[in-house]
Amino acid sequence: MPGRTPGHRTPLWQQRLRASQLLEIAQGYPDFPVILEILRECLQDVYDLPALERLMRRLNGGEIQISDVTTTTPSPFATSLLFGYVAEFMYQSDAPLAERRASVLSLDSELLRNLLGQVDPGELLDPQVIRQVEEELQRLAPGRRAKGEEGLFDLLRELGPMTVEDLAQRHTGSSEEVASYLENLLAVKRIFPAMISGQERLACMDDAARLRDALGVRLPESLPEIYLHRVSYPLRDLFLRYLRAHALVTAEQLAHEFSLGIAIVEEQLQQLREQGLVMNLQQDIWVSDEVFRRLRLRSLQAAREATRPVAATTYARLLLERQGVLPATDGSPALFASTSPGVYEGVDGVMRVIEQLAGVGLPASLWESQILPARVRDYSSEMLDELLATGAVIWSGQKKLGEDDGLVALHLQEYAAESFTPAEADQANRSALQQAIVAVLADGGAWFAQQISQRIRDKIGESVDLSALQEALWALVWQGVITSDIWAPLRALTRSSSNARTSTRRSHRARRGRPVYAQPVSPLVSYNTPNLAGRWSLLQVEPLNDTERMLALAENMLDRYGIISRQAVIAENIPGGFPSMQTLCRSMEDSGRIMRGRFVEGLGGAQFAERLTIDRWRDLATQATQTRHYTPVALSANDPANVWGNLLPWPAHPATLVPTRRAGALVVVSSGKLLLYLAQGGKKMLVWQEKPQRFSTR
Structure with missing residues (x-):
């Protein structure tokens, strides 16, 4: 044990460390007196083994019954056990705190080693x-x-x-x-x-x-x-x-x-x-x-000591490159004034963007107006419709934003379990119509709104009002329960009121020249409103276990941001927060998959990244010292490729206007530096520019 020094106390962790080393040595001697005394004290003084034996006999004989109960607080007997459990993990990664933050999230170390693979x-x-x-x-x-x-x-x-x-x-x-x-x-x-x-x-x-x-x-x-x-x-x-x-x-x-x-x-x-x-x-x-x-x-x-953190602007530039907004050759004199928006092309390019942004909730109004066009140079709405119609991609609602927008995430069907979080079955807060819709869709298949209405009428014996059905369907959408096989309902939702105006009913002439009005519109026609277009189905994804899901989240974050940091975990709203992700990252570090260090200024001390990403940071940091012409890029302030206001704080500005990441707000970035911020509505703008710069044209 550590030597005693008068007037000084030995840290408890040092005593425990030395005691564990002594115990390891003593285990080689079965008759070591200290170990024998510990066993005797535990089995005779602490544990009442005869009483335990009597209890087990009575349980086995049926004299004592066991009943399951749920209480708000532990019983007096369980309280002492719970206190002992917390004390047991005081020096072992604070397991109870991590479990509490992660809703009893558990990582299977053996499974994690198999998933990470074995390296030399x-x-x-x-x-x-x-x-x-x-x-x-x-x-x-x-x-x-x-x-x-x-x-x-x-x-x-x-x-x-x-x-x-x-x-x-x-x-x-x-x-x-x-x-x-x-x-x-x-x-x-x-x-x-x-x-x-x-x-x-x-x-x-x-x-x-x-x-x-x-x-x-x-x-x-x-x-x-x-x-x-x-x-x-x-x-x-x-x-x-x-x-x-x-x-x-x-x-x-x-x-x-x-x-x-x-x-x-x-x-x-x-x-x-x-x-x-x-x-x-x-x-x-x-x-x-x-x-x-x-x-x-x-x-x-x-x-870690060999790495020096790069400037925040270098990381911002890498993120634009990593997410396909700018090519890796941006700033090259040979490509000056010849760069077009976006790096990807065609349906495959859309697939790559969705793969990288899988599970990220963004306003539906931004996906086709700013997010996809910023990355896919020839993007058209038919590309996304094709992927949805073939079942390669699905979308899920996450949160309602006013009456004409909401947070929507895209997922690859094959890997949806890695990015989609199943909605909790909150039956109590659902209306009768919402429960009926879920019951109809639970039978399997995908159905048009007209077919859903008919099946509900067959079950409850009453007709369903169109507006009530539409309201119930969209409520389930924002709960993450149902989805449609096309993007048209979201386009109709975010369309302006002038474009979404319902067409008036027109008259036609009879054979004898008298104008007559058509018969009342059939139910089939009335259900053809764009907000209800497509076939609706339940979002049913086979869930992964905690270990596989956490590993998938970590790999997605590395692909999306190039780094795992506390700010990135908060932005992604990872279950368990940064402590649970840090535990996983340490295992990935031990397997050689990633490195830990302080790679980017302003992201804290605990940062994890892949070696190739770190090397690319070094290249970009070297290029930053050279005179080059960079392409300015206009992005939505909500775009994941914009680090400002998300992973990194907004740069200081003397104006009273506080930038925010809102739908409709825009930013202009060049070489990772934030130049402009245009507030929602276009009436206010902030400019960050110390001296005039020369930019290439888009």
Whole structure:
């Protein structure tokens, strides 16, 4: 345990860490008195095992019944258990807090490893870090050398038997001082000489029985009897100590160190691997699990320190490039004044945009007016209709915005489970007509509004008013319950009142020239209103488990924003918030999929990104120092490609007008710099421009 210092308290985490290390050592001794006392205290003093046995017998015999109840607060008995549960996770990632934020979200670590894939752990280690850790473990690094007589004894105890020359290399004293210290240790019989692998080495008395039983070393006859008791796993102990005193070790190295056959060494290493004590890296390289964690953390730290954060404008420029608003060659003199809006083309381009923005709720009025045209240079409404009609793409409502707009998300049908959040079945707040519509659509298939009305009439025996049906259908749309197979209802919803005006009924002449009026319009005609166009169906998506869904969300965010940060998670409204996403990102970092660091200024310290994205940031940061001509881009303020007011705060401006991300507001960005903000309605504008710039034409 950590030594006691008068007037100072030892941190609890340090006591726990040291205690866990001592427990790991004591587990090798089944009769260790402290462990026996702990078991006795738990089984006899803390737990009432006889009472538990009686209770289980009565439950098995039916004398006691178990009833499920739901209460607002835990019972007095459960309260103590709950308090103990919270205390149990105090030093383990704050699991109760994460569960509370994520609605009992759980990540299956085994499934997560399978989803992330297995990479060679050796590829995750920095060669420079390996050399540094090797010197530190071998006590060769500056500040790690031993001091005094006790320091020499600690070297033999921690690193194993060594020659006098090896000991002198690891000690701060002179050769004469080392020789004097060793003579004293030999005189008091704390160490003894031994022939190992043809070399005369010095070993501490605690290793006498291990060396004799594992390697057949001949011991001096004068050794005290207390050091000669048999050891349970002598070769295992020698191998573990050697592995924990080196960064990376090969089987041949172990065989040479202990004069053993390679088959014996490999068999022992496999046993240690099965016990989870060592890891096998590429080819024949072995490492202790403790040392690997140290190497991995130091390698990650070195990689983070090697990265310098780029300016926010560099990230803003990358996001325009990443989301297909500008090509990667923007700013090149060869392409000056020849760049057209958007990077993608055709139906495949629309598919790519939907794949990247899957699940993002945007105003329906913006999708076809600004979002898709900004990325697909030849976009037309027929492209989206084609994808919806073929079933490759579906749309879902998320929130109603006034009477003529709402938040709508697009999803790829094949991967809808990764981006679509099923609506909660809130039967109590649904009207009778809404419940009837859901019941009709639950039978399967997709139906026109006229067919839905007829099926409801067949079930309840009453006709359905057209306006009531329309209101109920759209209420279910904004609840995320139903959808249509075309985009026409959303176009009609967001269309201006002048264009959405219902056509008047016209008269026609009879054969004899008298003007007569047509018969009342049939129900089929009345249900042809654009707001009810298409076939309506339930949004039924097979849900993923928590682990798969969180991994899909993380991959979507990396594709969409190029980075996972606290601001991005808040913008995406991820279940569980940033703590749950950070846990997943650490696993992705351990697997080599992403890196953690401070890559972008203004996004906080916890940022995760892929290596290729980081390299692209560096390229863009280098280009920013060169004189280039960049293309100004006009975007909706709500566009996910606009980082300002979303992932990054709006740049400071002396005006009283506060920019907001509203439908109808526009921004102009060039080379990642925000130049203009045009408020909704076009009556107010903010300008950020220190000096005149030259722009290419669109």
